[in-house]
Amino acid sequence: MVITVILILLLTMVCSFIGTVSGFGISTTMIPILTMVLPLPQVLLFVGVVHWFNDVWRLVLFRAGLNWRLCVLFGIPGIMLSFVGASLLFLVDTSILIRALGFFIAVYVAFLFRKPSFKIPALPLTAIMGGGLSGFFAGIFGMGGIVRTVFLTAFDLPKEVYLTTGAVIALIVDSTRLVNYVVEEVRLEVWLLWTLFVAIFLSLVAARIAKVVVDKIPQEKFRLVVGLFLFLVALKLLIMP
Numbered sequence: 001m002v003i004t005v006i007l008i009l010l011l012t013m014v015c016s017f018i019g020t021v022s023g024f025g026i027s028t029t030m031i032p033i034l035t036m037v038l039p040l041p042q043v044l045l046f047v048g049v050v051h052w053f054n055d056v057w058r059l060v061l062f063r064a065g066l067n068w069r070l071c072v073l074f075g076i077p078g079i080m081l082s083f084v085g086a087s088l089l090f091l092v093d094t095s096i097l098i099r100a101l102g103f104f105i106a107v108y109v110a111f112l113f114r115k116p117s118f119k120i121p122a123l124p125l126t127a128i129m130g131g132g133l134s135g136f137f138a139g140i141f142g143m144g145g146i147v148r149t150v151f152l153t154a155f156d157l158p159k160e161v162y163l164t165t166g167a168v169i170a171l172i173v174d175s176t177r178l179v180n181y182v183v184e185e186v187r188l189e190v191w192l193l194w195t196l197f198v199a200i201f202l203s204l205v206a207a208r209i210a211k212v213v214v215d216k217i218p219q220e221k222f223r224l225v226v227g228l229f230l231f232l233v234a235l236k237l238l239i240m241p
Contacts, residue, residue, distance in 0.1 A: 001191065004037055005191070005195050008034070008195055008199065009195065009198060009199055009202055011029075011030060011033060011034070012030070012050055012199040012202055012203055012206075013202045013203070013205065013206040014029075014206070015029045015030050015050075016050065016054050016057075016202070016203035016206035016207055016210075017206040017207070017209060017210045017213075018210075018229065019051075019054050020054065020057065020058055020061070020163075020206065020207045020210035020211065020214070021210045021213055021214055021225070021226075021229075022149070022225070022226050022229040022230075023058075023145070023149055023152070023162060023163050023166040023167075023226065024145030024146055024148070024149045024166070024229075024233075025145065025146075025229060025233065026047065026050060026051045026054055026145075027047055027048075027051055027145065028143065028145070028146065028233060028236075030043075030047045030050070031043055031044070031047055032240075034046065034047065038192070041181075041184075041186045042186065042187075042188055042189070042192060044181060044186070045178075045181045045186045045187075045188060046188065046192065046196055046199075048174060048177055048178050048181060049178065049196060049200070050196075050199055050200065050203055051170070051174050052171065052174040052175065052178060053200050053203055053204070054203055054207060055167045055168075055170045055171040055174060056167075056171065057203065057204055057207035057208075058163050058164065058166075058167035058207065059164055059167045059168065059171070061207060061208065061211045062159075062160040062163045062164050062167075062211070062214075063164065064160055065158055065159070065160020065161040065162075065163065065164045066161075066164045066168075067161050067164070067165060070122060070127055070157075070161065070165055071164075071165050071168040071169065073124055073127035073128050073131065074127045074128070074130060074131035074134075074151075074152070074165060074169070075131060075165075075168060075169040075172065076131070077128050077129075077131040077132035077135060078131035078132060078134050078135030078138070078148065078169060079135055079169070079172060079173065080132075080135065081132045081133075081135040081136040081139065082135035082136065082138050082139040082144065082173075083139060084136055084139060085135065085136040085137060085138060085139020085140040085141075086139035086140070087139070088139070088140055097140060097141055098141060098143075098237050099237065099238055101137075101141050101143070101146070101147070101234075101237055102233075102234045102235070102236070102237030102238040103234070103238065104150075105146070105150060105230050105231070105233065105234035105237070106231060106234040106235070106238070108150060108230075109227045109228075109230050109231040109234065110231075112153070112223065112224065112227045113224065113227065116220075116223070116224060118154075118156075119154070119155065119156040120154045120155055120156075121155075122155040122157065126155075127155075130151040130152075130154065130155070131151070133151065134147050134148045134150070134151040134152075135148075144170070144173055145166070145170060146230070146233055148166055148169060148170075149166065149226065149230060150230065152165060152166060153223050153226055153227065153230075156223055158219060159214060159217070159219060159222040162222075162226075163214070
């Protein structure tokens with residue numbers, strides 16, 4: 001039990017650090033690992049709470065980049081169309097879809113490294129279209145953070161704006177998800193609940209460390225750093241959908 005708790009806390013710190021730097025990846029990394037030792041409903045609740053707090057930490061730590069106009073233009077169409085995409089989720093082979101997503105992300109990242117100056121202007125129309133498409137495909141693939149990151153990086157936003165925009169949208173989605181878990185009466189065992197309290201604190205510690213790292217990354221290199229994390233996820237999706 002003690003070893004399990006320690007491993008969960010270490011995993012939380014690592015994933016919170018990655019999630020703060022890249023703007024995504026907490027659920028993608030934590031859920032497959034924790035399901036090896038915990039029931040899926042408890043894993044979803046545990047990771048959902050950690051993810052929610054990481055959204056809050058990003059908003060607080062990078063609040064100087066908060067752009068409500070972009071959050072609204074990108075976020076509202078994305079959240080609305082995610083429900084449309086989700087309605088199509090069970091009509092196709094999920095494994096094929098996920099591999100297709102991995103292939104697309106890998107090609108996209110390769111393009112970014114070859115054409116680092118590529119940029120789509122974050123105009124109202126492009127923000128609405130990007131948000132709508134990201135939400136639609138996030139609903140189909142069931143991986144909101146990854147798909148949202150692909151579209152947001154195309155705008156080549158200042159790193160603070162990129163991180164807070166993603167955090168606002170994720171916070172809304174995560175809040176809805178957590179309410180659903182509560183309604184479905186998902187509960188954590190006592191030892192896991194205490195582990196969660198410590199994990200929340202450690203996620204803040206990891207986020208603050210990540211903030212120092214992000215501040216040291218030059219703006220012109222930041223998108224490539226995020227692209228590297230995207231490429232690693234793409235490989236994972238191609239190998240283990």
